[in-house]
Amino acid sequence: MANNDNFWWYITLRGPAGLEDVLSSAAESTGCIGSTVTNEGDAVDLQVYYRANQDLGEWLKMLQPYLEPWNEIEIKDMGRVENRAWNTEWMDAFPPLNVGEKLVVMAPWHAGKEDPGRLPIFIYPGSAFGTGYHQSTQAVLELMERWLKPGDVVADIGCGTAILSIAALKMGAERAYARDLDPSVVREAVRNTLELNGIAGEKLDIAVGDLLKGFEHKVDLLLANILYEPNVALLPDVAGALNPGGRAIFSGLVVEEGEKFKAKLEENGLRLVDEVRLDDWCGLAVAKI
Numbered sequence: 334m335a336n337n338d339n340f341w342w343y344i345t346l347r348g349p350a351g352l353e354d355v356l357s358s359a360a361e362s363t364g365c366i367g368s369t370v371t372n373e374g375d376a377v378d379l380q381v382y383y384r385a386n387q388d389l390g391e392w393l394k395m396l397q398p399y400l401e402p403w404n405e406i407e408i409k410d411m412g413r414v415e416n417r418a419w420n421t422e423w424m425d426a427f428p429p430l431n432v433g434e435k436l437v438v439m440a441p442w443h444a445g446k447e448d449p450g451r452l453p454i455f456i457y458p459g460s461a462f463g464t465g466y467h468q469s470t471q472a473v474l475e476l477m478e479r480w481l482k483p484g485d486v487v488a489d490i491g492c493g494t495a496i497l498s499i500a501a502l503k504m505g506a507e508r509a510y511a512r513d514l515d516p517s518v519v520r521e522a523v524r525n526t527l528e529l530n531g532i533a534g535e536k537l538d539i540a541v542g543d544l545l546k547g548f549e550h551k552v553d554l555l556l557a558n559i560l561y562e563p564n565v566a567l568l569p570d571v572a573g574a575l576n577p578g579g580r581a582i583f584s585g586l587v588v589e590e591g592e593k594f595k596a597k598l599e600e601n602g603l604r605l606v607d608e609v610r611l612d613d614w615c616g617l618a619v620a621k622i
Contacts, residue, residue, distance in 0.1 A: 359399035472616025491559035512542030572602035591615040
């Protein structure tokens with residue numbers, strides 16, 4: 334479908350009050366360009382907006398896997414929004430976002446608007462997971478401020494937009510290896526990293542990869558902002574990929590999943606050293622035993 338600036342698609346999700354974070358996570362994971370929340374008694378509606386460069390059915394297929402675990406969530410309605418100020422509303426959906434003590438995540442059209450002393454991480458909002466506006470990504474960035482050391486070699490597993498690799502290199506990492514299953518995500522990560530953030534190409538190795546399968550490098554810091562199941566699948570290989578004194582940061586976990594995940598650390602040669610909780614989401618920093 335050709336790109337069309339005169340309209341975009343919307344899908345309205347309905348769930349019980351209290352599932353706002355789940356709805357928002359599903360929306361962001363599928364590359365929405367914005368959303369609006371409406372509370373109606375004990376229910377909450379999230380109207381999610383998508384570009385018109387794909388048929389509505391394609392966006393529905395991308396969204397469905399994120400809804401399957403949640404029987405309480407339904408698709409209320411869907412359609413197209415006509416004759417809106419596309420460019421202005423899209424840009425306003427991604428204002429600069431301060432993260433932790435030092436960082437600000439921002440779209441390139443907001444360059445120069447960052448607070449003094451904040452390190453800008455430029456991201457072009459697109460189809461890949463990880464614009465920095467979700468609590469799981471913010472939790473990793475906060476932990477990186479505490480645990481990344483200048484000169485570190487970093488692995489970014491399930492990299493999405495490669496926002497974590499970008500942040501690591503801007504914060505002083507020597508090299509980053511970014512891996513994702515989706516080739517289109519890898520192409521977007523290259524655009525985000527090289528074009529927007531001025532990262533030297535030799536410092537970043539972005540490739541298609543399935544977790545740590547076939548990964549032959551040793552790193553000082555491993556980052557994984559993915560969902561609970563792939564994090565668990567990744568866990569047995571983490572210690573072997575870390576240099577002595579190496580650390581790893583996991584996110585994409587709701588608090589209840591984080592508790593189950595922590596119970597699996599010791600059997601995989603790891604110990605918890607730090608934790609960040611943002612609303613119902615948590616990020617965990619671990620070290621080799």
